[in-house]
Amino acid sequence: MRGHARGRSADNMTYVFHFGDMWNARDEFLTGTLLTLQLSALSMVLSLIIAIVGAVARTSGPKPVQFAVMAYVELIRNTPFLVQIFMIFFGLPTVGVRLDANTGALIAMVMNGSAYTIEIVRAGIVSVDRGQTEAATALGLHRWQTYRLIVLPQALRVVLPPLGSQFILLMLNSSVCSAISADELTSAVLDIQGRTFRAFEAFIVAAGIYFILSLLFSAAFAAIERAAFGRKVTR
Amino acid sequence: MRVFSLSDLAFLLLATRWTIMLSLVAFVGGGIVGMAIALMRVSVRRVPRWLAVGYIRVFQGTPLLLQLFLVFFGADLAGFSLSAWFSAALGLSLNAGAFLGEIWRGSIQAVAPGQIEAARALGLRYRALMLRVVLPQALRVAIPPTVGFSVNLIKSTSLAAIIGFVELTRAGQLLNNATFRPFLIFGTVAAIYFVLCWPLTLAATRLEKRLAAAYRR
Numbered sequence: 001m002r003g004h005a006r007g008r009s010a011d012n013m014t015y016v017f018h019f020g021d022m023w024n025a026r027d028e029f030l031t032g033t034l035l036t037l038q039l040s041a042l043s044m045v046l047s048l049i050i051a052i053v054g055a056v057a058r059t060s061g062p063k064p065v066q067f068a069v070m071a072y073v074e075l076i077r078n079t080p081f082l083v084q085i086f087m088i089f090f091g092l093p094t095v096g097v098r099l100d101a102n103t104g105a106l107i108a109m110v111m112n113g114s115a116y117t118i119e120i121v122r123a124g125i126v127s128v129d130r131g132q133t134e135a136a137t138a139l140g141l142h143r144w145q146t147y148r149l150i151v152l153p154q155a156l157r158v159v160l161p162p163l164g165s166q167f168i169l170l171m172l173n174s175s176v177c178s179a180i181s182a183d184e185l186t187s188a189v190l191d192i193q194g195r196t197f198r199a200f201e202a203f204i205v206a207a208g209i210y211f212i213l214s215l216l217f218s219a220a221f222a223a224i225e226r227a228a229f230g231r232k233v234t235r
Numbered sequence: 236m237r238v239f240s241l242s243d244l245a246f247l248l249l250a251t252r253w254t255i256m257l258s259l260v261a262f263v264g265g266g267i268v269g270m271a272i273a274l275m276r277v278s279v280r281r282v283p284r285w286l287a288v289g290y291i292r293v294f295q296g297t298p299l300l301l302q303l304f305l306v307f308f309g310a311d312l313a314g315f316s317l318s319a320w321f322s323a324a325l326g327l328s329l330n331a332g333a334f335l336g337e338i339w340r341g342s343i344q345a346v347a348p349g350q351i352e353a354a355r356a357l358g359l360r361y362r363a364l365m366l367r368v369v370l371p372q373a374l375r376v377a378i379p380p381t382v383g384f385s386v387n388l389i390k391s392t393s394l395a396a397i398i399g400f401v402e403l404t405r406a407g408q409l410l411n412n413a414t415f416r417p418f419l420i421f422g423t424v425a426a427i428y429f430v431l432c433w434p435l436t437l438a439a440t441r442l443e444k445r446l447a448a449a450y451r452r
Contacts, residue, residue: 207305210297211293211297
């Protein structure tokens with residue numbers, strides 16, 4: 001990884017930036033970006049689905065289920081994502097589950113993302129006034145109807161802003177999946193810098209792309225909030 | 236291939252020292268950067284405020300892993316070679332500075348404006364105003380989220396493994412290459428991280444509740 005010394009002239013140790021190789025590698029950058037978008041978006045959707053089920057189970061399931069969900073959330077939130085990826089990618093094959101790097105990355109992303117999202121959705125559910133559920137029960141609504149029609153829509157208002165920040169963090173964290181060579185932007189960049197010996201340029205371009213992605217996601221989440229509530233909910 | 240023994244556990248525990256060291260160094264470094272960023276962010280002048288906003292946006296809007304790569308390779312280009320240890324410490328400090336800066340900005344702004352007006356009316360200059368009036372009050376609000384962030388910082392030090400610094404995660408990788416018992420080894424590694432992080436998570440939650448109760452009164 002240290003072959004980039006080529007770009008430095010030997011006598012005065014100054015480095016000449018050279019982005020030509022980066023332009024030539026634009027297809028790889030683009031493919032990497034799309035793969036990162038795909039991995040992140042898929043992880044966000046799956047995380048959210050699991051999180052809604054998990055948060056409902058955490059707040060109103062039977063005691064052992066509540067405990068299991070809590071333990072899952074705390075275990076994931078108090079250990080590094082990189083270790084979780086290693087556990088899944090290297091561990092699962094030893095018990096007979098064959099999986100490629102991309103599947104391993106997706107599983108790790110969803111496990112990690114859902115733990116944080118469960119906590120966010122749970123906080124949203126808890127924030128809904130108890131009188132609302134009591135009134136729903138008094139009107140004869142079933143538990144499922146109460147959740148679907150009364151609790152979750154109101155929880156959404158509280159949930160959306162932190163959910164957006166969390167999903168952007170998840171997208172940025174997807175770069176860690178390069179540690180198992182999953183197909184995404186950081187892996188692509190590591191390939192490019194290994195081939196061109198232009199490490200700094202490659203990482204700068206990649207950082208710029210991630211930055212733009214995070215701006216795009218944050219604009220998208222703001223648009224969703226506006227669509228849901230007619231205005232952006234202030235934090 | 237060989238079996239996982241007590242000496243392997245000792246190897247992991249010894250590597251944990253480096254995880255703790257790196258976390259502490261990055262926390263102190265991040266604290267210094269973060270204080271500067273927070274003060275700039277609440278400055279009355281526009282330029283420092285914009286610089287601080289830019290700094291926070293950039294470090295919160297790009298992956299930490301790339302920031303570490305950039306420090307590691309960037310220092311090389313600048314003509315001095317940084318060890319993996321120093322690059323990791325520097326990269327994590329710069330990153331933590333952005334997050335702590337944002338947390339502390341919020342804490343400073345949570346101090347009632349009347350406090351600052353009163354201090355000004357009493358003739359306090361910036362230094363005295365900050366040190367004697369604003370920061371002590373901001374501290375109370377800042378502690379719970381700062382403790383919460385320290386959990387993130389400990390977990391983030393695992394990324395130093397990718398640039399080759401042998402801390403807990405990297406030690407786990409090395410052991411796994413030798414023994415090929417991934418569940419056992421990474422399970423142990425995860426358990427050690429959990430033991431480091433869980434008490435801090437609990438403390439952060441408890442402090443937060445106490446602060447919320449104090450504000451409700």
